Amino acid sequence: MEHTHPYFRRRTPEEILNEITESTRGKLKLYVGAAPGVGKTYKMLQDAIDLKKEGKDVAIGLIETHGRIETEAQIRDLEQIPLLPISYKGKTFYELNVEGIIERNPDVVIIDELAHTNIPGSNNTKRYLDVSLILEAGIDVLSAVNIQHLESVNDIVQQITGVKVRERIPDTFVQKAHEVQLIDVPPETLRKRLSEGKIYSAEKIEQSLSHFFTINNLSALRELALREVANDVDERIEQISGSLQNGPIGVNEKILVCVHYGPTAEKLIRRGWRMANRMKAELYILNVTSEKLSDAGQLKEKKVNDWRLLAEQFNAKLIFEERGKRKPAAVIIEAAKKCGVTQILLGQSARTRWEEIRKGSIVNMIMRETSNIDIHIVADGR
Template identity: 75%
Template sequence: MKESHPYFKRKTPEELLDEIALSNRGKLKLYVGAAPGVGKTYKMLQDALDLRKEGKDIVIGLIETHGRKDTEEQIKDLEFVPLLPISYKDRTFYEVNVKAIIERNPEFIVIDELAHSNITGSKHLKRYMDVEEILQAGINVLSAVNIQHLESVNDIVQQITGVKVRERIPDTFLSKANEIQLIDVTPETLRKRLSEGKIYTRDKIERSLTHFFTTANLSALRELALREVADDVDERIEQISREVVNGPIGVNEKILVCIHYGPTAEKLIRRGWRMANRLKANMYILTVVDEAGKNDPQKEQKMKEWTKLAEQFNATFIIEEKKHRKPATVIVEVAKRYNITQILLGQSARTRWDEIRKGSIVNMIMRDTSNIDIHIVADGR
């Protein structure tokens, strides 16, 4: 019988409805930076002006120039949708006017400072929620955000900078972006811009240089931004190619260390960690268990030791039941599940005669995968 291609699989009514909703939804482009002043808003406005030159209907919903002359110069020829005034504690605040934007119904709109918390009395708590409603109305949005405002990196940012960031956006919203553009400059360039008064007013420069904008902080935030965008690229590629390519395609390395109850397991884990550390890669540790190994005190003790090592090396520990499968089959299935790019194996204890009768584990893995490097570690290393 002829196999059907995965692309020809009949879609469920729910899947069809989801596709219709997505096709009617506006497109979101996000400009992501490591810190204020890298040029996110400037680049976003450059793109807005280019779209207008192409004849697109593009307007500004909200822009924060922070008094930067270059940014202010760019916005003077673009149409603005008036902000919504909201009274709170005898003061007037101005927020994105979602209703007016939807009524104006432009093809594109620019909305800055995505992570902003709206003032009490607004329709939505957060600006990203305003943007979501605008996207649902079929309007394309250009917006900008710094990496420290991403929910999943909040603890890391606080550890790096000592600053607890209160305005955050969920990672799920970032994943909805149709395009993410990283706006990147070196820490040295950013500190120079700050010193020249191109980011903050003069009264804030000295304190910023010695606190948030230190070279160490900026370098760490820059690496964080690069890795987050790289992870996003990987996820998008994986989603597209999951059923088409027999192996991983991506920009981040993922290392799978395969261990069993033998004297070399800990050595393999440590060797895998050294590789992962050099490559700045995620590490996974796999062991395959069967019924015969259950309730064995020695093996249970080994499992505890491996779990402790995995925690120490910040690795994901995977325990797979064999279930009448060959070990090579289990390794291949796990490698595909986690989009592994490199596999680390210990030297085989099989004799040459065993390999002739049962087949080489390495050859089986190579036959059933592609785009994966396999490393064999000798017992003495």
Template identity: 75%
Template sequence: MKNDHPYLRRKTPEELLEEIAQSKRGKLKLYVGAAPGVGKTYKILQDAQDLKKEGADIVIGLIETHGRIETEAQMGDLEQVPLKSINYKGKQFYELNVDKIITRKPEIVLVDELAHTNIKGSLNPKRYMDVEDLLEAGISVFSAVNIQHLESVNDIVQQISGIKVRERLPDTFIQKANEIQLIDVTPETLRKRLAEGKIYAPVKIEQSLNNFFTTAKLSALRELALREVADDVDVRIEQISGEVINGPIGVHEKILVCVHYGPTAEKLIRRGWRMAHRLKADLFILNVSSGNSHMIGPEREQKLEQWKLLAEQFNAAFIVEKQGKRKPAEVIIQIAKKHHITQILLGQSARTRWEEIRKGSIVNMIMRETSNIDIHIVADGR
């Protein structure tokens, strides 16, 4: 008699190989903060010193002290693997030396500023990719990142701070972390540290206090960090408790994000991923190609490439569908039916740019021709 109980089912060879690979993989511990100066690097070094006293083989791969005296002092006598020197355009740059660390093969390596973009000539374009190589080599990594560097919150952070964060990393990489520790201080404490010269050089203090480090902005970023870490904890508790044995709550949810050549397409994709992540849903991204876009060929191709990269980061299916003689709404309906979509996201401007008929005709047509599909209209300014 066959028993399909999840605990008694015989594992497939693929599942066994995956378990073996995971057991050999290094562990990733992330220190997450709401803003620079909360003490992430200091806490990494403090934990490293404690582990060293307990006999752990732990080294510094790359630590950015930013000239902070207390942080530099915390490095103490920890072994440092020499950085890799790279000459680029006549200047010397120093990056994480992945090969030397793998050769040294410590138990744990400290790697700061996870979202950093490496200089050309490095092993990988991004530091989080370096960390992935170290983890695959069986080396555990302690690393740090600020909440504003997560890809999916990019638009929210820009709205809060007025700053477009250019160095970003995929949320899917963050989800690989075995442990996430929030390093939290109040906005008042952070502003006090800044005023005392413990975060930036004196010439940057006044400008920072009045721009990024206002109480309102720091409070909003802190709330965002707390919420993101809380969501991560919820997912982990759910996995440990076994509540997803019969499949996640949103296993039948499928979200379709419709993007056009406008300024808010990437924002719409990020919003769709955040919904999909919370609902544990599949994510699809659709571009209806009409051939009469205001963008010329190379610009259009560049946009498509950006969307494909975001889709890859978010493990989403990316679909480009030629409009032909169909109305855009008809294309959306056909794709939605084909993939059994349950929720559709449209940008506010899509109703005017994709179709000349006024008063939300795309929405009305989708509602007439489909059933059990929720439609979300995301405003341009959100």
């Protein structure tokens, strides 16, 4: 009997192959916290010991105890796979031994500090890429990360704390986790742990209490972590319940982010992705340039490479359009119509750079020449 539901369709061979691949892939459980010291590693080790008691073959791939006595006490009963020594600038560093883990082939492996950048000479630049290989080998992974290391919240975290986080992981990687668990501790408790020397060594305590570990910072980061995990839960419920009973969600939404070579372009892209992710929308990134891409200088070339990396992380399509004799607004309108865009994001700083926009004409022209497109002006935050 044929299905008559309007949203029913047969799965493509690619989708069936993806399902088979996913069924053999290891599962990732991620422990997320608002800041160092909330107890991510401790809880991860607790769960690992419980799994071992249940008969699972559990091993430690890499653990960072930071000298915390309670954490160190938990690793005694767990096998540790030797780390991989790597020589760099006359010194020996130790990184995750991916091949050793795959060869040992435990049921579950613990890999701490997911956002870590590997030492030059490693096979992968980032630890999350190492974890991907281990998951592909069919091994389950327990790992931990703080909320500030998520790519899309980078600008928000910098605004909250004044710190630009350099070690970041793609949101799309986190979304592949089988389970995300929030390790939540009130800011007052975390500051007490810090002052008692349970997080950092004595010389770092006073500076940390007055800088990163302020009540305001910790409260804002905690709220951010709670919000992100809540959104993750909502998405999983949608996937399980199959929210197609009222039609596909956001299936027609397409977001276009317009970027220039200014300092806020990456912030705008991250904001666009957060919108697109919430709305289940496609994301496009447009750069309107007055010169050929091949003629761009070294600084602009670096910018373009940064955009390419973000576009790859966020599954976005990056579009470059030469302005020629056209007005920038005309180029944006043409690209929006060609892509079927429903939302356009413009940066406030970009508006001031295009002389045409001095009287708000770029917004007016887009509104005049299009229909059913919402325009968002994002403040540059400076």
